[in-house]
Amino acid sequence: MSKGVISKDEDYSQWFNDLIIKSDLAEYSPVRGCMIIKPYGYSVWEKIQAVLDKMFKETGHSNAYFPLLIPKSFFSKEASHVEGFAKECAVVTHYRLKNDGSGNIVVDEDAKLEEELIIRPTSETIIWNTYKGWIQSYRDLPILINQWANVMRWEMRTRLFLRTSEFLWQEGHTAHATSEEAVAETEQMLNIYADFAENWMALPVVKGRKTPNERFAGALDTYCIEALMQDGKALQAGTSHFLGQNFAKAFDVKFTNKENVQDFVWATSWGVSTRLIGALIMAHSDDAGLVLPPKLAPIQVVIVPIYKHDEELENITTFVNSLSKELRSKDITVKFDKRDTHRPGAKFAEYELKGVPLRVAIGSRDMQNGTVELARRDTKTKETVNQEGLASHIEALLEEIQQNIYKKAATFREENTTEVDTWDEFKRMLDEQPGFLSAHWDGTPETEQKIKDETKATIRCIPLNNKQEEGKCILTGKPSTQRVLFARAY
RNA sequence: CGGGAUGUAGCGUAGCCCGGUAUCGCGCCACAUUUGGGAUGUGGAGGCCGCAGGUUCGAAUCCUGCCAUCCCGACCA
Structure with missing residues (x-):
C-alpha cells in the first residue's frame, strides 16, 4: 500500500479521496464544494477534451461560447426544466461592493440588479433563446454546436470529481428540422461517448435509456452510458437527451419547412464532465495509486536513471535522449526524471501513485548489459529487456496495457x-x-x-x-x- | 436541510478533564555520507492553538456566541 493512502477494501470513499490528493490531481479549495484541479489532474482533462473535441468536429459540430450568467426569467419558460434545477441555482443579485466605513467590504444595496442572474447549471435556456434569432427556415438547420464550459449546481453534498458545485464539462446543443433527425443525433452522440469510454478510458459501459423518473429535466428521452465502479456502485458517465420540441416551444423557435409550413424546431443536448476523471480513478486504480489507461495518461512512459557518479548519468542520458526522441516520433509521451534530489525508490513510488503506465529504469548494470528494466503499472510486473528495438517494444506494451486494463474492468463488470x-x-x-x-x-x-x-x-x-x-x-x-x-x- | 465529527507549524497529531505561551512524527532548509524499491547522521527554521467576546494576575485549556470543513443520509452529472 502506498504511504498515506488507505486501502480501498478498508474504506473505499476515503481511498478515493486520499488518492486524488496524494496523486496530485486536485485539492480542496476555500470555497465549499469547489475543488482546485491541479496541473496533473488538468492535464488528464485536457487529454479527454482533445479526443472528444476531435470526435465532435469529425461529426460536423462546431464550438461556440455562451454566457455564464442567465437571466432568471429564462428559467421559468420550460416548466419541468425549472423544476429540475431551481433548487440548486446560485443567483447573482448585486453588481457592486462598498466599504462600510469601518473597514469591512459589504454588498452595496444600492447596486441591486433589476433582474437577478442565474449562474448556469446548464445552458439550454440561454442557447434556445439565442437560437430563436438564428433560425427562420429549414435551410438554417441543423445547428450543431458544442460548448466547453464550467457550470454550477449547488449540491447538498459534494465529492471530488464526482459531484462538485462547480464542474467543467462540454454541452452539445443541436437543432433539427425533424424528430427523426434529432433522435439520430441523440443516438450518434451516445455512441461517441460509449466509444470514448471503452476505447480511450478502457471503461466498459452499458448503453441504455433512462426511465421517465431518471430523465433530464425537460427531455422526452434520455440516453446514457452506465459504468460499474470497483465497489459495485454504478456511475452515470455520460448522457444524451432528445428534447423533442420542448425548448423550441418554450422559447418560440419556429421555422418554415420545405412545404412552407411553420413548425417548432427539434432539439438535442448531450454532455460529459470532469466526473469522467472520477470514473477513471474508481474503475481502475488500486492501493498503490492511480492506474491510468495509456491513451489518457499525461505521462505514458517515465524513465528513471540509477547512478552513482555524474559520469554514469551522462552515459545514461545519452542513451535516454535517443530513446526519448524515438518514442516521441511514435507520439509517446515520455518523461526523463533525472532529479538528483530523490532516490530511485522514491521516484518509483511517486509514479506508481500517479498511475504512469510504464516505467523504464536504467542503471550502469543495464548500460553494460545493453538492457533496461521495464515495470508495468497495471500488473506491477517487471522484466529486463534489450535496448535494441526498445521503442517498438514499448509501443506494443502500451497497447497491451490499454487492452489489459479494459479487459480487467470488463471481467469485473461481468462477474458483478x-x-x-x-x-x-x-x-x-x-x-x-x-x-x-x-x-x-x-x-x-x-x-x-x-x-x-x-x-x-x-x-x-x-x-x-x-x-x-x-x-x-x-x-x-x-x-x-x-x-x-x-x-x-x- | 437532518445526523455525526473535527478545527493546534505545509501535513498528521499530543496537550484540554485538573489554566502557567505547546508534544511527537512526516515534510522543509544546510552540510556530509548515500543512490537497482519510499536513505542516514548532525545542525536548523517554522505557531495570533479556526474567529470574536467573557472569566482570570495569567486561557490551546474554563464559559458564551459565531464561522468553516469533512463524513453519513435525503437531492443530483
Missing part, C-alpha cells in the same frame, strides 16, 4: 452483473455482492420509487437492444416484457 428473479435475492445481492442487477420491472414509476426507497437501488437504464422476454416484476409480480438494469449509484 447478475440476473435476479426474486425480491429476496435482489436485496441479498445488493448487500452481499453489489453490482448491476438485471431484473424484471412492471414499468411503473411507483414501483421504481418503492424499490429505491427500500433498497437505495435505482434503475440505471433500460439497455439498448434489450432482449425481450416474459417475466414477473421483482417487487410486484406483475407481468414484464424485459429486464432492466438496477444498481446503487453515485
